[in-house]
Each structure stands twice: as structure tokens, then as C-alpha cells.
Amino acid sequence: MPPRSLGAFLKAARSALTAPASQRPKPLTIVVGNESADLDSLCSAILLAYFRSHTPPHNASVHVPLCNLDRGDLALRPELQAALSDSKSKSSSSSNLQGVPLDSLITLTELPDDLVAADTRWLLVDHNALTGDLAKRFQKSVVGCIDHHVDERVVPSLVEKGEYPRVIETCGSCASLVVDYAKDAWHQLAEQEPDEATDHILARLALAPILVDTSNLKNASKTADVDKQSVSVAESVLGTVGILEERSAFFDELSRLKNDLTQFTYRDILRKDYKQWQEKTSSYADLTAGFSSVVQGMGYLLDNIGDREALFNGLKKHAQERNLDIAAVMTVQHDEGGFARQLLLWAFNEQAVKATNAFIETYREKLDLKPWGDGLLDDMATEGEWRTCWTHGTQFSRKQVAPLLREAMKSV
Ligand SMILES: [Mn+2]
Structure with missing residues (x-):
């Protein structure tokens, strides 16, 4: 089983991806979000890669969460850093909560030039057809998706049952669908290998895109039942169920970071x-x-x-x-x-x-x-x-x- 801590998990995934071709796991499973690389895409990829890597029978080799952007573009997303960092929540009793630094994420910059489609399996989140250079190189190795966009009918519909997900459903945030897909595995993992600090970061990674994409669950035309349910799942991990001030404070912090463009060109x-x-x-x-x-x-x-x-x-x-x-x-x-x-x-x-x-x-x-x-x-x-x-x-x-x-x- 890959490491339970998110930081160590990302390190293990990065090593698997960047190892010399002869030592790379084959096939290597990569989870990637869409090229806008917004909070939803990035968080969804991390969460799905993490939970599949920790769920039998997929846990034989680590899934690599790939951020669909160049390393230099990570700095354009201060709201992602906030989602990855320590919960400031008063209910987090343990003092050893550790955030994950932005630069520990895996980006296109680390994707090896000698990686060939035949040695990979691709799971798409927050889109259901690869685009750009990734499409040219890896389209034929796409095996599944979890997404909330219009179905482009590129992901094979006869994916081996149970092996790879093919979920396309309309809702506010793709992260809601990922949490819904992984919630049983998450419960099981929390019971068998408790790690409150890691679960808090995962819960914030789940909560952040859902709140942003649904305007704090208040945009009725965007918010679906699965968005509300997944917020409940994340908040029960954080111990903040029903504490609406905590939810709003997190949403306000994310919105402020996301909407302040004054530092950019x-x-x-x-x-x-x-x-x-x-x-x-x-x-x-x-x-x-x-x-x-x-x-x-x-x-x-x-x-x-x-x-x-x-x-x-x-x-x-x-x-x-x-x-x-x-x-x-x-x-x-x-x-x-x-x-x-x-x-x-x-x-x-x-x-x-x-x-x-x-x-x-x-x-x-x-x-x-x-x-x-x-x-x-x-x-x-x-x-x-x-x-x-x-x-x-x-x-x-x-x-x-x-x-x-x-x-x-x-x-x-
Ligand atoms: Mn999305």
C-alpha cells in the first residue's frame, strides 16, 4: 500500500512517474484533470489518485495525480495552496496537522518524454476527452473518467466492470462525484489506518472545489444533491457538520484568493x-x-x-x-x-x-x-x-x- 500521508503519497507517485523507463511500474495509471487546471480539476485528480491507490485491488501500484499545467503555473493558483494547507478550524484538536506545499504536486513538467501510451492507463477527471498534446500522445490509453461535462463519447463505454469508473453526471463540481465514488473506501481506510491529519487535508481538498463551484451550495442552478452529500461527507471528516460559519469562512477565504487578480499580469x-x-x-x-x-x-x-x-x-x-x-x-x-x-x-x-x-x-x-x-x-x-x-x-x-x-x- 502506498504511504497514508498525502505528502509521502505524492512523493511516491512522483518517483514512480520520473523513474528511469526500465524501473517505471507498467502499466502506470495516471489521473488527470482538464487543461484549465482549475481547483476542481486539480483537487479531483489528487483525490481520485489517492483513494484508488489506497483501495484494493487497485493499490498494487500507486496512481499518479497529474496537474494539467506547467510547474510555473502552480503559482497562479493561491486558492489551491489554501486548500492544501492546514485547517485553521478550531475543531482540529491535533496540533500536528501538516499542510502539503504546492510544489509537491506533480505537473506536466515532470511528465517524461519517453513515456509511451502502451505503458500507461489514463483516468480523466473533470473532462472526458483528453486535449492538446496529451491527446496526441495518450488518447488510446484512456480507460475511464469521472466528470460533469457533456459526454464527448471518447471514453470506451465497455470498460471492464469494477476496474475503471465511467461516471458522467451533471452537478456543480466534479469533486462531488469523486467523493461519492470513493466515500466507502475512505471510511474503510480511516478505520483500518487512522490518520486524522491526512484526512483533514483530503476533506479540505474535497470541500474547496465544491464550495467554489456551487457558490457555497447557494447557487441553486448549479448545486445538485451529490454536491450536498459530498459536502456532508467532507464535513463529517472535519467534524464541522452543521457549523455553517466554518463552511462560509472557508468559502470566503477561497473566494477572496481566487478573485484577487491584482498581483497578476x-x-x-x-x-x-x-x-x-x-x-x-x-x-x-x-x-x-x-x-x-x-x-x-x-x-x-x-x-x-x-x-x-x-x-x-x-x-x-x-x-x-x-x-x-x-x-x-x-x-x-x-x-x-x-x-x-x-x-x-x-x-x-x-x-x-x-x-x-x-x-x-x-x-x-x-x-x-x-x-x-x-x-x-x-x-x-x-x-x-x-x-x-x-x-x-x-x-x-x-x-x-x-x-x-x-x-x-x-x-x-
Ligand atoms: Mn469542473
Whole structure:
């Protein structure tokens, strides 16, 4: 059995991954979240890898929780550090509670170049189709998933019963589904090999994404029964069941860390929560669109991060580095003028302009698109390019808007 302590477990998993090819366990099971590498993806991967590694019959070799980001990007997630650190809760009686440092996590930077698909098994959390370089290298070795996105029908549906999970269910947070999947194993482990300090960190890792993704279980359109149940599971481990102040204090701390962008540059902010997709148009051209989700509004960015020119320079550089045809920025405004969401679209060539225009034509009403900021960020004049920023009148986040743009890209 791999070590019970989370810190030691991560060390063992890292050694298994980075060992010379001849000494690496075969096959090596890797658990990975989606490329936005948000709190939900990261915590879900750690939890699923940890619990499967400690549950017979999977515990013969350690599962590697892989953070789907480069090592340098860990620092963009102060809320993850808070989830990984000691509980400040008064109910934690033991004085030896130890947090886990952010840099003990395993990232794409550690993924060996000589790792081949045939020697690996991949379990996906918080997505159900690998993307980017991982897809090119390892798609055929995906064996299971636990996810709350639309089923892309890539994970084989006839996975060996009992061996690998294939769970796709709508709910607020993927971590809720992971906790639900692992809760019996967790109970058993806590009984057979008690380690309160480790269980507290695991419980905070479970609680953090669920609270963030459901707005402290208060967003009724996002919160499902499984989210509430998994919060109960985690809180019973923490000994805080029914103590709503503790829950709210943790949620407030996470929100504060997550929403404070003032220490970052546009370069940081645009890649902090980022996903991209490539689609084939009806004339068989490839179009790539990249979506940056931002937890503050466009006004906040222009006031706190940099002016219009700085935003354009940052976004153009971001797009060039990733060969994007379309760059999209989706923002959430909290303060200035009340809650709102903005969508900035920038098309960099004629085919891309066609796709974005098709998107607008088709979905203007559905999304209730209105020009933002008197057209401050718009550009209809540059030859072969097109850029507009809207406010949209729906609760749609990237999860709902990206599929619409992808459809429009395929249609032109
Ligand atoms: Mn998620």
C-alpha cells in the first residue's frame, strides 16, 4: 500500500512517474484533470489518485495525480495552496496537522518524454476527452473518467466492470462525484489506518472545489444533491457538520484568493483558466479557438491590470503563442454596476471572422448580446480581423458558450 500521508503519497507517485523507463511500474495509471487546471480539476485528480491507490485491488501500484499545467503555473493558483494547507478550524484538536506545499504536486513538467501510451492507463477527471498534446500522445490509453461535462463519447463505454469508473453526471463540481465514488473506501481506510491529519487535508481538498463551484451550495442552478452529500461527507471528516460559519469562512477565504487578480499580469490572467479547441470547417480548414475565463469584469481588468492597449498586446501575444485563429475572453463582473458577464471575441483571419460572425448571427438572441463599453474594445476596420466585446444576459459560462462557438466554426 502506498504511504497514508498525502505528502509521502505524492512523493511516491512522483518517483514512480520520473523513474528511469526500465524501473517505471507498467502499466502506470495516471489521473488527470482538464487543461484549465482549475481547483476542481486539480483537487479531483489528487483525490481520485489517492483513494484508488489506497483501495484494493487497485493499490498494487500507486496512481499518479497529474496537474494539467506547467510547474510555473502552480503559482497562479493561491486558492489551491489554501486548500492544501492546514485547517485553521478550531475543531482540529491535533496540533500536528501538516499542510502539503504546492510544489509537491506533480505537473506536466515532470511528465517524461519517453513515456509511451502502451505503458500507461489514463483516468480523466473533470473532462472526458483528453486535449492538446496529451491527446496526441495518450488518447488510446484512456480507460475511464469521472466528470460533469457533456459526454464527448471518447471514453470506451465497455470498460471492464469494477476496474475503471465511467461516471458522467451533471452537478456543480466534479469533486462531488469523486467523493461519492470513493466515500466507502475512505471510511474503510480511516478505520483500518487512522490518520486524522491526512484526512483533514483530503476533506479540505474535497470541500474547496465544491464550495467554489456551487457558490457555497447557494447557487441553486448549479448545486445538485451529490454536491450536498459530498459536502456532508467532507464535513463529517472535519467534524464541522452543521457549523455553517466554518463552511462560509472557508468559502470566503477561497473566494477572496481566487478573485484577487491584482498581483497578476495579462499574460498570467489569460492563461490562468484557459482551454482551446480545434475544429474542421465545412471546407476542411482547421480553426483553433482559445477561451480564457476571468473571474473579474472587463472594467476591473482595465482599472487594475492595464489599459486597453495593454489588454490588446497581452491578448495578441497570447494568441500568437498558441496559433489561435480566434481568441475569446469571458469575464464575470461582480462590483462595478452589478453582476454581469462579458464576452470578448477577436478573430485574426478571414475564415475566423466568418465563424465569429456566424456565431453572432445564430446566438445573438439566445445569449442576449449587447455591446459593452460603447464599443471601447471593438474593431471592425482592420482588414481580415474583427473584434467585439459584449455583455451577455445569461448565466452561461465557457462550459455553455464554447460548444456554441465550436458549432459555428464547423458550420463555415
Ligand atoms: Mn469542473
